[in-house]
Amino acid sequence: MEPLEKLYKELTRQTKQIERDLDMPYLEALTTVIDRLNDRHTENVDKEVIRKAVSLAILEGMKQAQPNHLPTPDSVALFAGYLIGKLVGKEDIRLLELGSGTGGMLHAVLSQLSTGTSAEAVEVDETLIRLSAAVTELLDYPVTYTHQDALRPLLLDPVDLAMADLPVGYYPDEEAAASYILKRDEGMSYSHFLLIEQAMQYVKPGGFGVFVIPNGLFQHDTEGKLKQYFESKAHVIGILQLPLTMFKQEQAAKSYLIVRNHLAGMKMPKQALLAELPSFTDARAFGGMVKQIDEWINTELK
Template sequence: MGITKVEQLFTVINQSATLLQEELQTSYLEAVGFTGDNLFEGQVMQEDILHNEVLCKRIEKEYSSINLNDLSKEEIRKGFQLAVLKGMKEATQAHHHMTPDAVSLFIGYLVNKLVGKKDNLTILDPAIGTGNLLTAVMNHIPNKEVQAFGVEVDDILVKLAFIQANLQEHHIELFKKDALQDLFVDPVDLVVCDLPVGYYPNDIGAKKFGLHSEEGHSFAHYLFIEQSVYYTKPGGKLVFLIPNSLFEGEQAAKLHEFIKKHAAIIGMLQLPLTMFKKEQHAKSILILQKQGPEVKLPKQALLAELPSFSNMKAMEGMVQRIDQWFATEDLN
């Protein structure tokens, strides 16, 4: 078997990033950012700090071995993602993680069903990270006019999201800030988010949320849900990757109450436990619809335990079942 376009792109990014990393004494992830910029601009942008003509020529030779115009958006996303994953394995930051590819693709499929025939769409990812989940979703809703927004507090991650958007030619407006502060975004049709799980350190900032904790730090994932609902239009959909323990514990009653008042659970799909090293790290896909005066909610929620993504026959059966649910329920 020959080398795929995805592998070819990864090889170019990896080799050029490794050269930049060694020469600039920087992290591999930052070097991936530099090389992504270079690929987009079609030249080595770091010549003034490299001061090494031979190295620049070597890197340019790497870039000339691939033509991005020959690759689809998905091939570019996957090739870039492989390099980012390598960088994240080498880095030690706990908050640097990426949504598994099979999950991103499955959420893309769900979103395609959720938005239906809508031609114009606004999407928000309040924890965009490297942009992998959001761009995977956007790649699954072609032929639509999409305006996307992403929020990320981490310098390196927001830079990588910017490069992902450029290389795939997606229109994403990025904000480098704390997503739990006021956002300069009008309410959107759709929110997608791999919820950051943990405690929110800003106790004063948390006080404006109904889901803040009376004592100690508040759950960041609860506040992200509340913030997302606030920035969604009535009838808009929200697709979250959540920990299976989201609705457990003493704070959960408040979350239940909040969702009941402002939205409705229209779907809950548990990811296969085999995807996770430990059961306590297992996750599900939660689909909400924001309530409003004219909003028609489904008669029955979509509830399922997903089979292993590698079990093609079982997944085909599950997709048929989900397709049937969407055909029966009029969500648009």
């Protein structure tokens, strides 16, 4: 049995036993298992194998979750890590993820950056943040967690890059939304708009944001505020559409949005990076696309 399959089966076996014996929700049981995991199961196991096994075990427990609450697919998270590494380099940097959930995207990104990279993660759900923190400790990543509503004011130092897999919906706290540029004039504001603005507030001038967005993001901008924000604050420098084959329904399709904070005297790309990504399983086509992205970053951002 391969190490990945062996560890995954052991994680789910122990989790389901605790879930049954203690009448405990699956994700809480999994957190307990990860906290107790000993060297017998992880000794001489590659850190990436551990990360993937844990991701699969988490997915097992979230099969019935709403699509908006599902973990970011591993292939999407890993490609986000590639993009981030190219944008900011692999030297020591600080990242921020808002709405970090179970930490799948954050852990996948950190797996591709230098060991000196550190991260801030903000999550309101106590069960999810406890699980993510347990995985972080297991993988020995330097992540600091903040347990709160990500759209409330945060006590954070500026970071080099912010990221989020944006949950689509309305933000019910109209009082908190009132301080945002991207609030709607009438009714509840879009949480996915506010999260972009909030994340980029904590990014250094000239720093980046990488967001997984619904393809219809700009169609939601009926008041034109998102357009104004991107003209004056954080500029859109790239949109990469994920393969439609990844999604059961076309309206659920997503893209990567790449933005950069304004910095006086900063050279802006002559042309934004706009592309439809080929299937991740088509090695030849995908390799060609990666080469084009590398060339664009080296030409337009260096």
